[in-house]
Amino acid sequence: LYDPKSIFSVASEEAALMEAVKLLKEDEVIGMPTETVYGLAANALSEIGISKIYSVKNRPQDNPLIVHVSSLSMLESIMPENRIPPIYLPLLEKLWPGALTIIVPKADIIPSAITCGQPTVAIRFPSHPVARALIERCGFPIAAPSANSSGKPSPTLASHVMDDLNNRIPLILDGGQCDFGVESTVLDGLRNPPAILRPGGCTYEDIQKLPGMEKLQVYRKHFVDKQLEMMPTTPGMKYRHYSPEAAVVLLEHPVDGSNGRDTVAAIQKEIDRLVEAGQQNLKVGVLHTSDEFQDFSDNKAQIISQQMGRASHPEEVAKAMFVGIRHLDSQGVDYIFIEGISEDREGMAVMNRLRKAASTIIQL
Ligand code: TXA
Ligand code: MG
Numbered sequence: 001l002y003d004p005k006s007i008f009s010v011a012s013e014e015a016a017l018m019e020a021v022k023l024l025k026e027d028e029v030i031g032m033p034t035e036t037v038y039g040l041a042a043n044a045l046s047e048i049g050i051s052k053i054y055s056v057k058n059r060p061q062d063n064p065l066i067v068h069v070s071s072l073s074m075l076e077s078i079m080p081e082n083r084i085p086p087i088y089l090p091l092l093e094k095l096w097p098g099a100l101t102i103i104v105p106k107a108d109i110i111p112s113a114i115t116c117g118q119p120t121v122a123i124r125f126p127s128h129p130v131a132r133a134l135i136e137r138c139g140f141p142i143a144a145p146s147a148n149s150s151g152k153p154s155p156t157l158a159s160h161v162m163d164d165l166n167n168r169i170p171l172i173l174d175g176g177q178c179d180f181g182v183e184s185t186v187l188d189g190l191r192n193p194p195a196i197l198r199p200g201g202c203t204y205e206d207i208q209k210l211p212g213m214e215k216l217q218v219y220r221k222h223f224v225d226k227q228l229e230m231m232p233t234t235p236g237m238k239y240r241h242y243s244p245e246a247a248v249v250l251l252e253h254p255v256d257g258s259n260g261r262d263t264v265a266a267i268q269k270e271i272d273r274l275v276e277a278g279q280q281n282l283k284v285g286v287l288h289t290s291d292e293f294q295d296f297s298d299n300k301a302q303i304i305s306q307q308m309g310r311a312s313h314p315e316e317v318a319k320a321m322f323v324g325i326r327h328l329d330s331q332g333v334d335y336i337f338i339e340g341i342s343e344d345r346e347g348m349a350v351m352n353r354l355r356k357a358a359s360t361i362i363q364l
Contacts, residue, residue: 017130020173021137029053031147031161032134033175034126036099036184036201037154037322038161039068039144040169041134050113050143056168058150064115065143066101066122066184070135075123078141080107087189090211097127099180099201103188114143124184130175146183147172153242153322153329153357156181160326181319182349195219197228199348201318218348242322242357244329244336246285250358252340252351260290262364263339268298270337270362275300285328288339289317304331308339314347321350325357 023030024041027048032041040057042049044067054061069075072092076082084092088102101124106115115121123141126132135142146154149164158174185200187207193215196204208216217223249270251263267286274282282301286293289311296305308324309316328336338354341347355361 013130016173017133017137020134020171023170024049024134024138024142027052028171029056029169031158031165031169031172032131032142032144033128033158033173033178034068034131034144035128035179036126036182037156037178037180038147038158038172039131039142040147040161040165041068041142041144043138044068044114044141044143045109045111047111047113050111053143053145054113056165057145057148059145060150062116063145064118064122065145066124067110067114068131068135068142068144069123069125070132071125072096074135074141075125078107078109078123080105085189087194087212091187091189091207091213092125094210095202095206097125097132099127099184100124100207101184101186101200103186103190103197105190120188120190122186128175128179130173134173151241151243153244153325154183156319156322160322163326163330177319177323179319180315180346181322182346182353185349193217195223199352201346201349203345204348205345221348242325242353244325244357246329246333246336247360248325248354248358249335249337249360249362250340250354251337251362251364253342253364255342260288260292260339263288263290264292264296266362266364267296267337271298271301274335279334282335283331283333285331285333285336286339287321287324287328287336289341290339304328304333311339311341314341314345314350317341318346318350321353 020030024043027046029042029052032039042053101122103120106121110121147161148155155161156178158172161172180201183200185202186198188195188197196218207213251266284301286305287308293305306324308320343351
C-alpha cells in the first residue's frame with residue numbers, strides 16, 4: 001500500500017482494504033491492481049467519483065469508462081431488467097472472472113458520465129484477488145480506466161501509478177506486477193457478427209471457439225466501419241496512446257518470418273541514418289525478443305538493450321512490454337527500438353499497442 005504523500009506499509013492487507021473501501025465510499029479515487037493493468041478506481045454509481053477519474057488522469061471527456069463488478073449477480077443488478085444478453089452467457093461461464101470486457105445495454109442506474117452519453121456500457125469482472133475483494137466489500141461496482149496519465153503507457157506496477165499520478169490520489173493498493181500486462185479485450189457481442197473492438201489479455205483464439213462466437217471479427221483487422229471510426233468509444237482510435245517521452249521505432253517481422261539478425265541489422269542502419277542526419281550523443285533503448293542481442297553494441301550510440309520475453313511465448317512479451325518501455329524511458333533514451341512479434345494469441349494485443357505507441361514502423 002502506498003500513500004503518495006508518505007509511502008507507508010500497513011500492518012495487514014485487511015487494514016489496507018478497509019482504508020480503500022472508506023475512500024471509495026467518500027467518492028475518492030484510488031489506484032487498484034487488476035490482472036491486466038492497474039486501474040484508477042471510483043464508485044461507478046457516483047457522479048463525483050467519476051468526474052474525479054476524468055480530471056485526475058486528464059482524460060478526454062468523451063472516452064467512456066469500464067465498470068468492474070465482482071459477481072454475476074452484481075452485473076445483473078446493473079442491467080436493464082436485470083437481464084444479461086444471452087450471447088454472452090457461454091463466454092462469462094468460461095472466461096470470467098478475467099481479461100474480457102463486454103459491451104451491454106446501459107441501464108438508467110449507470111451515470112451517463114461513464115458512457116459519455118452512449119446507450120451501451122463496458123463491463124468487466126476482474127480476477128485479481130485484491131480487485132475482487134475491494135469491489136465485494138464496497139458492495140457497488142467500480143469504474144476504472146487504466147491508471148496512467150492519459151496518453152502514457154499503461155501501468156503494470158504500483159510504482160508506475162506513483163510516477164504518473166503522484167499527489168493526485170490519496171492511495172494506491174500495491175498488488176505486485178500485473179499478470180497480463182496488457183488491458184482487457186473489449187468485445188461487442190451486440191454486433192452481428194460479434195466484434196473485438198480492442199484486442200487484449202483474453203485472446204481471439206479463446207473467444208472464437210465458444211458457442212455464438214464462430215464468426216468473431218476483429219475491428220480493423222477483419223472489417224472497418226465508418227461510423228465506428230468516428231466514435232471515441234472505439235478503443236484507442238481517436239486519441240494518442242501508450243506514448244513514452246522517447247520516440248518509439250517498431251520493427252515488424254514479415255508474416256512468413258525473419259530473424260533476430262535482420263532486426264539487429266535494421267537497428268544499426270537506423271542508428272547510422274540518425275547519426276548522419278546530425279543526431280549527437282545518441283542514446284537508444286532496445287526491447288527485443290531475439291537472442292542475437294546478447295552483446296549488441298554500436299560505436300555510434302549508447303545502447304541499453306533489454307529482453308522482452310520470448311517471441312514464441314507472447315504472454316511473456318505482453319507482460320514485459322509496458323514495464324520495459326517505462327524502464328527505458330526513465331533512463332532518458334532518445335529512441336526505443338522494439339522488436340515486434342507475430343499476432344498469435346496475446347501477440348495481437350501486443351502488436352495493437354506497439355503500433356499505437358510507435359512514431360515509426362520499419363517493415364523487416
Ligand atoms: O484491463 C482493462 O480494461 C483496464 C483495467 C483497469 O480494467 N481498464 C482499461 O480502461 O483499460 P481504459 O479506460 O483505459 O480503456 C477502456 C476502453 C476504452 O478504449 C473505451 O473506448 C472502451 O473501453 N469503452 C468503454 N465503454 C465503451 C462502450 N460503451 N463501447 C465501446 N467501447 C467502450
Ligand atoms: Mg487506458
